[in-house]
Amino acid sequence: MYDFTYLRPRSVDEAVAALRDGFDARPLAGGMTLLPTMKARLSSPGTLVDLSGIAALKGIEVADDRIEVGAMTRHADVAGDDRVRRTIPALSELAGSIGDRQVRNRGTMGGALSNADPSADYPAAALALDARLTTSTRTVGVEDFFLGTFTTCLEEDELLCRIGFRIPRAAAYVKVCNPSSGYAMTGVFIARFDAGYRVAVTGAASRYFRHTALEAALDAGADAAAALKIDPPQQEYLSDLHAPGQYRRNLVRVVGARAVERLHATQAETPHPNDAD
Amino acid sequence: MGQHSLTFRINGHDRQARVASNTLLVDLLRRDFGLTGTHVGCDTTQCGCCTVHVDGEAVKSCTMLAVQAAGREITTIEGLSGPDGPLHPVQEAMRARHGLQCGFCTPGIVMLLADFLARHPAADEKAIREALDGNLCRCTGYQHIVDAALAVLQPSDRGGADV
Ligand SMILES: Cc1cc2nc3c(=O)[nH]c(=O)nc-3n(C[C@H](O)[C@H](O)[C@H](O)COP(=O)(O)OP(=O)(O)OC[C@H]3O[C@@H](n4cnc5c(N)ncnc54)[C@H](O)[C@@H]3O)c2cc1C
Ligand code: FES
Ligand code: FES
Numbered sequence: 001m002y003d004f005t006y007l008r009p010r011s012v013d014e015a016v017a018a019l020r021d022g023f024d025a026r027p028l029a030g031g032m033t034l035l036p037t038m039k040a041r042l043s044s045p046g047t048l049v050d051l052s053g054i055a056a057l058k059g060i061e062v063a064d065d066r067i068e069v070g071a072m073t074r075h076a077d078v079a080g081d082d083r084v085r086r087t088i089p090a091l092s093e094l095a096g097s098i099g100d101r102q103v104r105n106r107g108t109m110g111g112a113l114s115n116a117d118p119s120a121d122y123p124a125a126a127l128a129l130d131a132r133l134t135t136s137t138r139t140v141g142v143e144d145f146f147l148g149t150f151t152t153c154l155e156e157d158e159l160l161c162r163i164g165f166r167i168p169r170a171a172a173y174v175k176v177c178n179p180s181s182g183y184a185m186t187g188v189f190i191a192r193f194d195a196g197y198r199v200a201v202t203g204a205a206s207r208y209f210r211h212t213a214l215e216a217a218l219d220a221g222a223d224a225a226a227a228l229k230i231d232p233p234q235q236e237y238l239s240d241l242h243a244p245g246q247y248r249r250n251l252v253r254v255v256g257a258r259a260v261e262r263l264h265a266t267q268a269e270t271p272h273p274n275d276a277d
Numbered sequence: 278m279g280q281h282s283l284t285f286r287i288n289g290h291d292r293q294a295r296v297a298s299n300t301l302l303v304d305l306l307r308r309d310f311g312l313t314g315t316h317v318g319c320d321t322t323q324c325g326c327c328t329v330h331v332d333g334e335a336v337k338s339c340t341m342l343a344v345q346a347a348g349r350e351i352t353t354i355e356g357l358s359g360p361d362g363p364l365h366p367v368q369e370a371m372r373a374r375h376g377l378q379c380g381f382c383t384p385g386i387v388m389l390l391a392d393f394l395a396r397h398p399a400a401d402e403k404a405i406r407e408a409l410d411g412n413l414c415r416c417t418g419y420q421h422i423v424d425a426a427l428a429v430l431q432p433s434d435r436g437g438a439d440v
Contacts, residue, residue: 001301006279031340032340105334106340245290
């Protein structure tokens with residue numbers, strides 16, 4: 001790993017100033033992606049701005065119809081939070097399925113979303129749960145946040161601060177993992193809202209996408225067997241030594257049907273904050 | 278570029294060191310403090326041989342900067358039990374159940390299990406196997422490691438081993 005200047009600011013404003021003024025500066029969150037790439041010398045920032053000292057970026061709040069998660073909240077904290085487990089159990093399970101225990105003790109939601117790895121898990125939840133992402137300068141909807149492979153709308157001196165997930169009536173996440181890396185070869189997150197279903201796919205293509213044909217079928221009452229018959233949309237499906245694009249495209253079908261099955265098996269509906277007791 | 282004079286709390290003692298920004302926690306432990314029980318088995322954050330506790334939680338010390346560990350409570354395999362014993366229950370169970378062969382992965386496995394089993398006293402075999410996801414062992418095939426973990430939780434009804 002090449003040398004760099006290390007800074008640990010105490011506030012978002014200080015961090016933004018450090019990113020603007022520092023030589024070739026990058027934020028450091030859990031380091032579970034950034035440090036391995038620096039060790040491999042695939043990346044060599046001149047300045048690392050460690051966000052771990054900024055209290056405002058941590059924690060989970062349940063507000064109105066949303067769960068708001070601070071960018072520096074670790075995967076282990078999301079997986080272990082009772083309110084998340086009660087309101088969006090699928091999000092809690094997703095967090096508990098990322099990487100391994102040691103990785104979950106360091107890696108953060110903000111880091112995972114900012115990194116925008118096409119095989120990462122959280123982006124599927126963010127897209128299906130209609131996330132609202134608050135940065136140091138603005139609030140953007142999830143469809144405007146992800147621009148493509150490893151690319152988001154974040155400017156170099158802009159921090160992701162908070163992620164607000166809309167609370168669904170029910171949700172389910174199913175993935176098929178690469179047996180070596182553990183990353184999703186295809187992951188499908190399905191959320192049911194009063195206004196209809198939202199289905200998001202990660203891992204299969206060069207960008208996360210909504211499976212609108214499956215959404216429409218579910219709105220019309222489709223079950224898992226019917227879901228299996230729905231053609232996945234045209235996408236730039238990823239091809240590598242683990243699986244050709246055609247295989248991943250078919251996984252969208254299979255994993256999607258499994259997610260429908262799991263969603264329907266989720267007997268107990270999640271209590272909605274807008275329901276009077 | 279960055280040099281930092283810092284205090285580290287390692288195995289219950291305050292230790293001073295001057296570290297470069299790009300020093301990894303595992304290198305601080307091994308090179309500056311001679312705590313070579315923490316191993317390095319990969320370059321990709323996958324093998325878990327370097328697992329230590331930071332504020333009581335298992336982390337991979339090859340993927341954390343030393344500067345990030347300043348002021349936090351670090352425990353390595355050397356700090357898990359005193360030099361003259363008694364062994365930590367996980368160490369004792371690994372010994373009794375033949376949970377190691379070459380021993381290279383063992384410090385990381387012991388540190389992972391010490392954290393996990395303390396927090397999940399009702400864990401079953403499936404949960405233990407999942408917890409070991411980030412620790413690779415090329416020798417044992419894992420079965421005896423899992424047996425050792427189960428023996429820590431149920432000392433009496435696992436074939437009467439005195440662990
Ligand atoms: C062994 C292993 C297995 C893994 N398995 C999985 C898996 O199964 N599924 C999965 O989804 N992920 C997996 N990951 C990745 C893991 O989830 C990472 O934690 C995550 O991708 C990055 O989060 P981080 O907090 O570690 O960020 P870092 O590595 O610190 O940062 C990642 C990038 O985001 C930027 N960044 C970080 N925080 C912010 C912010 N608040 N605002 C703006 N930019 C920011 C950084 O500058 C950097 O470019 C795995 C990682 C490892 C090492
Ligand atoms: S040395 Fe392999 S995970 Fe740290
Ligand atoms: S005992 Fe040899 S690698 Fe685990």
